[in-house]
Amino acid sequence: MRFARSTGIILVVLLALGAWFLSLGSSEGQQPPPAWKQGQPPELANSPLAPVPAPPTPTPAAKIPINKVKLPSGFSINVWADGMNNARQMAWGSKGTLFVGTRVAGNVYAVVDKSGKREVKTILKGLAQPSGLAFKDGALYVATIPNLVKYENIEANLDNPPAPTVVYTFPPRETHHNWRFLAWGPDGKLYFNMGAPCNICMPPDTHANVSRVNPDGTGFEYVAFGVRNSTGADFHPVTKELYFVSHGRDWAGDDFPNDTLHHAPKKGLHFGYPYCHQGDTPDPDFGKGRSCSEFAPPLLKLGAHIAPIGTRFYTGNQFPPEYRNRLFIAQKGSWNRSVKQGYRIMTVDLKPGQPPKYEVFAEGCHEGSTVHCRPTHIEWMPDGSMLLSDDYHGAIYQISYKR
């Protein structure tokens, strides 16, 4: 009896395998759709939703509707620098140069102070999505799709940058979700994302994580697993622990899943992708036979499709004291949602022993379907004010506080 039953099971498995091979055979030649469209259910095949394209040129400062941005009392915003097409992550040089990365523009810019006037120079061109930047010991580190490179003694050679040296070569072949952020850890290591090369899929072992290397490219380590697409990270000013954001999957509904904020107090945690979304809901396909309890839950749900990106703790002295050590999260979405949401900056108050407090800091970057600005990355001015890049207008804004 037992034998008969197990034979039956084996037969069923064999039949299923046969059907699987046949189905592969019949779909021969069928290519996966573009990564952003992958995972879209058939009933949404004609959805007009698509990622917002980067315009070919930056918007001149005078044409950016910056007055639409609403801030708490005492705060003001102005265009700090413009003319940097597709501006993304920023990094300060030690001599006061602000470096600015891009994605499809392929450029790296330098903003320098020239006798009291800000000047924008295009210092690098034609790179593969040089989104992530970091600076240390005179060298500019640039994360492109294929590798992490550095330009030594860059600030003395802005008009004629030296040839780069390759610090680390990323796992090959994947482009989608592999434009990167860079962040220095308290351990002196450089942290970056290697996103899932798809909307929803079983990612290669090398992808869907946050990882780190030493500044010389040695000592590669995975830090966090099961991370679909992290675009920003920072370390708590007091505990020195890693916090990072991640973008949830698309095409699963206007309000599901949430994009997320994660806390990784130790390395090696798995945050659920592609099995479990937002810590509590298994994926309809990849979640079968898995449980969300296997994975580290997010610290906070940030809203669906809002596309968190710039993620930085405030350590300056200009903003009122209640902002000190608060996490600021810039949100440049949504696109995969029938009614837009996001397009704002939020703060997260992480007081020990209390649930995180999630509050609006800046909003007004969209009215209905009209987008006025796209908050992208955050950097801090030496005086404690905020610099905010906008990769749609190709500009950097300054947000200041005055009592």
Next chain:
Amino acid sequence: MRRYTVAAMGPALYTAVIRYWVLMLPRPRRITVAPVVALAIISTTTALVSVAPGADIEAGRRKAEACLPCHGASGNAITPGTPSLAGMPAFYTHWQLIMYRDGRRRDVQMSPFAVNLSDADMADLAAYYAGQTPRVRPVEIDATRAVAGRPLAQSLHCGSCHGPQLMGQNQVARLAGQDFDYLLKRLRGYKAKTTSDLDGMMTMVAQSLSEEDIQNLVHFMAGAAPTPASAGGDGR
């Protein structure tokens, strides 16, 4: 292998076109590939022409006189190997000019020309061409190959970015009715990883294509009639 010329339509063609393109019935062998009427009927896209802020179409018309010897009157080129720019989405033309100027896309004629263009020149030219009506290029289309190219284009999801009628949108090019030799050159270039690529998507897609696939796709695309209703639109 029979070859047919894209030509004006008669009533018989109209019927054939409706049979094939609307009802998706098997295509009779002896027809030309010019489904203008049917595509106009099934095209329901109402799209806006998105141009860079401040672009001056009239200035673009004047500046485009320098491009006329190669790209033709109103951006409809006649030289094989040279793309028609009429009805190209403005973002597309603008990005390509930027890439020529930056050296990320290279061409013996275009590179020296683009070096001297300002951002405003590019915006004006792109806006002007986006507003021009694209015309199908005179070319011999192999009907058998075109028929084979259509499902291939579907399985490759070309329409996801290039639009259901392959008219392009935003930063993505119009393919419908584009020059045969130009399409061939670009697809072969993507496959060989020698053609400029804004975001890496086309290089990735082209890796799986055989020369046979490329031929079939190009016969299908060059023979597909451009639909002015969505010309230059962003459709999103």
